[in-house]
Amino acid sequence: MVLRKRVWRIIKENKGRYIGIVILILLGSFYFTAATGVANNLEKMVVGFAEEYRQEDLTFSTDKSIEDIAALEDESGALIEAYRQYDIKLPDGELRLLSLSAKINIPAVLSGRGLENPGDILLDPYFSQTHGLNIGGEIELNGKTFNIVGTMAVPNYVFILKNLYDVLPTSGFGIGIVSSADIEAFPEVVTVYSAYFEDRENINGQTSKLHGLLSEKGYSLSEWMVAGNNKRVSMPWANISSMKSMSFPVATVFFLLSCIIVAVMIMRIVKSDGVVIGTLYAQGYRRRELTRHFMAIPVLLSGVGGFAGTLLALPGVRPVVNSMLIYYILPDKGITFSPLNLVLAVLIPVAFISLSSFLFIRKILKKTAVELMKGDEQKAKVNFIEATLRLDRLKFNTKFRIREQVRSIPRLLFLVLGVSAASMILLFGFTFNYSMDEVNRGALERYVYPLEYNFKEVQNLQDRSIPKGAEPYNASRAYPEGRESVEFYLVGMETDSVGLKMKDLGGDQLPRDQVNITYPLASRLKLKEGDTISFVNKLDGKSYSLIIDGIVEAYGEQFVFMPLEEFNRITGHPPGSYRTVLSSHEIDFDESQLSGVMDARDPEAFEDLNMSTTLIVASVTALAVLIAVIIIFLVTSLMIDESRNTISLLKVLGYRGNELARLILNSSTPAVFIGYWLGLPLMLAFGNILYGYVAETINMVIPMIVNPLYVLISFIIIFAVYEITKWLCGRKLAKISMSEALKAGTE
Template sequence: MSLQKGVFRTVWKRKVQSFGAILLLLIAVMLYIMMSNSLSSLDKSYQQFKNDFIQEDFHFIAANQIEESQVDRLKEEFSIQLEERSFTDVSLEGEETLRVLTVSKEVNLPYVSEGLLPETKNEIALSEKFAETLNVKVGDSIRIKGNSYTISGLIFLPDYVYPIENETNLLSIPGSFGVGVMTEEGMSALGLPLITQYMGVTEQNSDLTELKQEMNQVVPVLKWVNASENPGISTFETEVEGSKSFSTVLPLFITLLAIMMVTLLVTKQIEWERKQIGTLKALGFSKGELVNAYISLPLLVGLTGTVLGSIAGWLLSAPIQALYTDYYHIPSLTTVGNPLIFVWAIAVPVFLILIISGIAIHRKVSSDPLTLMHGAAIGELKHYRTVGSRFVSRFSNFQTKYRVRAMLRSKTRMFYMLIGSIFSSVTLLFGFLSMNSLDTLFTDTYQNVNKYNYAVHYNSIQTEQDATGGDPFALIQAEIGTINVNDKKKAVADQTVTLYGVDPEVTLVDLSVGENSGNISAALKDGVIINQVIAYTHDLHLGDEITLISSTNGEEMTFQINGIVDSYTGASLYTDIAILNEMAGFPEHSYTGIWTMEEPKDQSEIFMMEDKSKIVDSFESLIGPSRFSILITAGIAIFIGVLIMSLLTNMILEENTYTISMLKVLGYENKAIAKMVLNLYTAVVIVGYLLSIPLSLAAMESIVKYLAGETSFALPVELSPISLIAGLLIMLVTYQLSLFVSKRKVAKISLQEVMKRQD
């Protein structure tokens, strides 16, 4: 007699639970392979692109052009590659912004995907993705400032992997901004003011502090950006790291849910067949033979789910990689993923299923034949009678007593429902958190705090006494030396921040929005006001201290934190302009930029201008896709929730067929029976949802702190009361959906089941 034959009968008899577990495994493995394989291929292409085409480690913009002899000296003294590159921004006829750069020879080399680099002054090579949005190809022409330029080739640039205009525009709008390269003669022929940028590559783990100080001795540095702080580069790297974690954690959690379902299914099957197992043991079957027979069910479910998931994940890898490469401008240099991903995706879930299920099966079949043939587990019943009956006796209503008793008899099932509810709720709340956070970020940063329309940065220090039409500011970049939190000093390595010197009466940046110690004028004169990015990154609060080292002259100064302004973009601090000028060695009453409501007419002395309307447009363009992604997230949460809850309710239904038939004999209606037998876990779903709220907030908080440290971009972690209520209602509706099909099955159970189940 082959015991394994019973496995297939079990799969078919318990097909809802078996196929549900297979589906959970399929989803988990599909997500893992789909994300991991596409990210692995994309990351390989990026690393090859980054290394072969010499991506910068830093770039800076100086007040004046550096002499060639000084460049050679710096390259030799600090063992760096340093190259000069000019650029300018032009508006095309369709209102797209095109940044035109000179062709670099040493750093940030252009990768040509089609055609050639420009050789004459009337040629230009465009970013491949930008050319697609303009619907042009190699050989076509575009008009720039009234002149026609032939497209000689299509390119990718290593420092514009995520194409944005400047570090304040943290979101890229596809098609609105692009890059291209021209010859130096072509750039000069444009007749536009050019900005000179210096790009550098250092030896691995080099300290840039001395280089910055030396550079400021040669020429005043207006802006210095390390690659790790450049959103055009770091956004992709952070996305890849975050996606890798997501592609591991989420599938693993779904796999654990599947394993719990399989284990619950096989142990319940053994409970239902205790007498048969006892008889088989009495007839001479060994414990090992019984374990091998019942382990076939988890093995069958595990292999089926993982193999199907691997196939689905492999088929979806290419579309996901294409989606990433459309969003990030990276050439497809390799399409081969990591073969070990497929091995892990199948081996790990199957191994975990066999180990966990094997332990459970071994424990169940280890009892002696007489104990097994008694049917119910005597010890468990005694324990229930002594512990559970006291609690049940407190209720007077029979239906309530029955429901409570049913829950207490299967604590494992109740725990599984709780975990499933928490998982679905966390997934749902993450979507709500993301939407609420984006709305708050947009409102606080760009409406409540930054009230200006333009932030103008001059290419030299301004000393005019009257900066009409706006609020002047002085700006330097600084390194955080140490932070002092609760009298505990901690060193901070390699983080560059922007220190603004502002007039205490500044109106176009409202520093009162957020948490502060009182009078803004006093707060600026006695210390600094930091934004939420720095606060999140280092867990800083009012009264803590921060030590800054000026990048212009190495001057070190310690400030007390007197305020935290609700601004969530850029690692920024604010102090009195007189204090900053003294720290940086600037002339008294000088400034380097101005916040204004009107666009300046004379832009000859401007090296960068932040247009807030473009930033607002980028956020508004993000809101639509964000709402759509939240709907997808909610859909995933509802689907998994319905699946898990349906599996449990079907198991309850099959387990209580005899009881349902008996209740029908006693005269109970189908509706009352369904309420007593199936609708047991409403309170568990609510508890799971309530537990998911702090879990979601804590997880989001840790993600935000990581993002703030890696990208100088933070999200406020908030859940509105409406979102909380909506989430609870969605979870309760999800639970009722899972009960709907099972309730219909109650009506199909006949009264004759009582007679069929008599022993």
């Protein structure tokens, strides 16, 4: 009972310090619970939706309608369904009508009712919300009025992208479901096919078989996209995977930082109580009882922090899931939590921190009562680092500052690693924001001719002349042999093309009459000039090889450029074939023949992404500042407590408050400086691993571009936090009286 009261007295004496430790533990448990909760609930929604409503494994288009789908299904072992689609321009956006599916990509009604009568329409909820449309209302499409009967989710449009190769949603774009009879009333409706393979263990083999059968039957494929590369269905998986992969490592960093500081504090408490512990041994207390006594503090702190973090995270999962359901159209299955993850969020910090504290406690409690009663544990000891340093030649103030740091290696290690963690988070936020800006800017600035017209079918120069100020391109998607996840564009351009900038890594112009590869793709495939790239064309399944002649300076683009006529020859297209026109001015093409138009003059397509990166930077900056404040405060506070007698004695000797502050508090400056610059390589290593994972998951290359200005801003922020924290701790230093030195001498 007496020892139990002492635990509460110790905590009350240093409330601020222990609150800081609890917050560190709380952040780790909060992040772990929130990340796994969001990922698991999204996974439940995504997997359940895909299975229940039969999400496609493949989408493809052919040059002519498939005559006997039933026979093709029997031969391929797949379910195949043709659905019709038609795009309608609206004053403030665009709506893609889809015919109602029966076998594959079956729509799920989210609100209202399904289609029952002619003229009924189901809309995706995001389109309805942004355009102010309600169930029971009407929408006019090309002169025909439709009754809005409900909202829906479609398995092949979980992430609503207008085109298969888009990365971001098109502003104002949405989808609607109508009956087959209603959609057939529109002119020039496009037919698209979906396939669902019944053998779920051999999807790749069945995909290849279906591709071969279509080729044998004389069908030319204008589109071929497996679900794994289709961002409309794969983007949610990328978010789920990244959350799951990062939840435990990030939480572990917080827990390990807490381990170090709690262990340092427990070691200090036990050492300062050495004489008392020896006396308690002599009075009959056993080692087991004293171990339980000193272990109560780390167990209590980690338990409270872990439990509080877990509880705070529970209500935070629903808003995050809801925010994602704005972009991911899924049936809401409700929010549930894994009991195992909730238990781990509490037990992991308890286990980590208790184990580290136990090791320090046992090391001291193994000594005999006589050894402890001598008080040797309270005396400062010279470690190997201090012994190695030749401090005799230095001035007193310099020697004092160095000894303040090296005489507590765990405390010094915690400060350096803690500042490194805060710096790494801060630098990563700024670097991610700058990298995304550079990718977007570089992609837009590459276009000398800002308008890109993409046709649904291959065109030919013999049938259609290209006006002056425009030039034709042809392109095909491909992947390196054995690495289907690394998808890139093979682009054919005229040898006198000027519509795209093409410079080498030195800034010199590259010829267009050779094979050039963008730097991100070359780096990813470890290729250089003179190497051979072997790849598979995704449309015809054939293998090709090209020798790389030049490397194009680029940030995120993954392209291989070659002469147009050579492109058409090796891919089997007639001479003069093209599918894209790049133009310096607007051209009046028939919109029914176009699959999309990109306007590089208007960067609004990237506004959503810029908004999300701004939120990321703001959140990680706040987190980094919070971590830095807690860690620097804890270490400085601990250093003041360990040096109380010394500070009191220096006051007796005539040192003033400002002099003591410089002497005691400034001794941590080199450690903070080292910690900050250590955070930079750690951030680069972490970023490269994370970006490599993103590239393999969703085939999106994000370069690590460090802006010196942001490095300087991060440095200023960290040291501003350091100075503010020193000022706060300086008030505690000023409260130490000169009488403490006299009391210590008397004792």
